[in-house]
Structures are given as C-alpha cells and as structure tokens.
C-alpha cells in the first residue's frame with residue numbers, strides 16, 4: 001500500500017488536487033475536514049464537539065481525528081493506497097500515524113507539500129466561502145486563526161518529514177490543471 005500525505009496551509013488547494021490525484025493512482029482520498037463536516041451535518045455527538053472548535057479556527061482533539069483515520073484504514077482494502085488530506089496536522093498526529101502504520105508493516109510513502117503565500121491563502125478562502133458556504137471560511141478572524149494555527153502547530157511537521165527524507169514541495173500557483181500536472185510529475189518520479 002502507498003501512503004501519501006498532501007500537506008499545506010488552509011486554502012493551498014489540498015482538497016482540489018487530492019480528488020483527481022486519488023483517482024489517477026487508485027488511492028482512497030481521506031479528508032479529515034470533510035469527515036468532520038459530515039459529522040457536523042449529521043449532528044452526531046462528535047460533530048457537535050467539533051463544530052465550535054472548527055468555527056473558531058482551532059483544531060479538534062488529536063484522538064478524534066486519529067480514530068477517524070484508523071477506521072478509514074480498516075475500511076478500504078480495494079485500493080492501491082491512501083491519500084491523506086488535512087492529516088496529520090500536529091506533531092502528536094504525525095508520531096501516532098507512524099506508529100499506526102508500523103503496526104501494519106507499512107510506512108508513509110511521501111509527503112507532497114503545496115506551497116502558497118499567506119496572502120493568496122486569504123484570497124482563495126474568501127472566494128471559497130461564497131462557493132461552498134463554509135462557516136469557517138466566512139469570517140476573517142477565523143481564517144487568520146487557522147493560518148496562525150497552521151504556522152504554530154502544523155508547519156513544524158515539515159522538519160519532521162524532511163528528516164525522514166519524505167518531504168517534497170510543489171508550488172501551488174497557476175491553474176488547477178498545471179498544479180495537478182506538477183504533482184503527478186513528482187509522484188511519478190518517486
């Protein structure tokens with residue numbers, strides 16, 4: 001099994017790129033953000049707990065998203081691998097993910113990091129707020145919180161994966177198709 005992580009700040013284009021990429025390589029795309037939004041829409045206890053945190057631009061607890069990931073790994077067997085989008089987002093999640101995979105005699109294949117300046121992030125998210133009606137996209141201070149959370153809690157993972165020799169960067173500027181082509185060229189070269 002292949003295990004790819006698509007990494008980057010909010011609004012970098014992870015979800016946009018992940019869907020066609022997963023299809024191209026027969027991977028199961030797992031987006032923790034999408035799974036959480038589904039829980040919120042259902043009104044489940046987990047969704048209720050997550051809602052307030054997400055709408056403040058904060059992360060939900062590690063064990064919540066780790067549980068979702070573990071369930072997904074157990075559920076999809078008919079694929080060549082997984083494409084993780086929005087996970088891991090903290091150091092603890094990254095360590096626990098390595099342990100989860102080690103227990104299955106597996107390992108992360110590669111981390112694909114989408115690079116984009118903070119200012120572009122803000123413009124894209126403002127646009128997405130209108131298109132997708134996402135509560136966490138609509139308020140400027142929430143978006144700023146998410147960018148701050150990214151720099152504080154998620155960006156340190158770059159060093160973690162660099163040390164494992166698994167970290168690769170792609171500039172997420174240009175058209176969706178252009179960025180997609182750059183990602184496929186990278187994956188094919190691995």
Ligand code: ADP
Pocket residue numbers: 009010011014032033034036053054057058059060061062065085086087088089090093136146
């Ligand atoms: P974006 O990448 O645009 O920030 P996501 O859809 O990936 O959006 O995530 C939306 C929100 O869901 C995050 O701001 C966070 O509150 C929560 N979330 C998603 N993934 C995780 C995770 N791995 N750990 C903790 N919280 C998460």
